[in-house]
Amino acid sequence: MQTGDSDEYVYDEATGEWVAPGDATPAAASDDAVEVRDSVGNLLADGDQVTLIKDLKVKGAGQTLKRGTLIKSIRLTGDAQEIDCRFDGIKGLVLRAEFVRKR
Numbered sequence: 001m002q003t004g005d006s007d008e009y010v011y012d013e014a015t016g017e018w019v020a021p022g023d024a025t026p027a028a029a030s031d032d033a034v035e036v037r038d039s040v041g042n043l044l045a046d047g048d049q050v051t052l053i054k055d056l057k058v059k060g061a062g063q064t065l066k067r068g069t070l071i072k073s074i075r076l077t078g079d080a081q082e083i084d085c086r087f088d089g090i091k092g093l094v095l096r097a098e099f100v101r102k103r
Contacts, residue, residue: 008020008021009021034076034078034079034080035080036076036079036080036081036083036097037080037097038050038097038098038100038101038102039053039097039098039099039100039101040101040102042101042102044074044076044083044097044100044102045076046074046075046076047073047074047075048073048074048102048103049070049071049072049073049074049102049103050070050071050074050083050085050095050100050101050102050103051068051069051070051071051100051101051103052065052066052067052068052069052071052095052099052100053067053099053100053101054067054099055067056095056099058090058093061089061090063089063090065087069087070103071085071087071095071100072085073085073086077094080097081096081097081098082094082095082096082097083095083096083097083100
């Protein structure tokens, strides 16, 4: 039975130890899960549509995004306060979650 023992353990990078697969999965999933919430507390996810709740000046683009502007297909960055998105003529737009509302 010694031949199959090495397949029953996985290396957990968070702790630096070899653990059973059942023990490593929940810990890894909870570390990667960052909850991003909009201005009213709704949970945001990749692909959601959001609306701006105030006028925002975009640095480097020389334009202002007006209140009520619809932003489609957002992406979460791993930071609880930032979301990555695209808007016409602005590449690499990052918005703070406190200035958007889920649609």
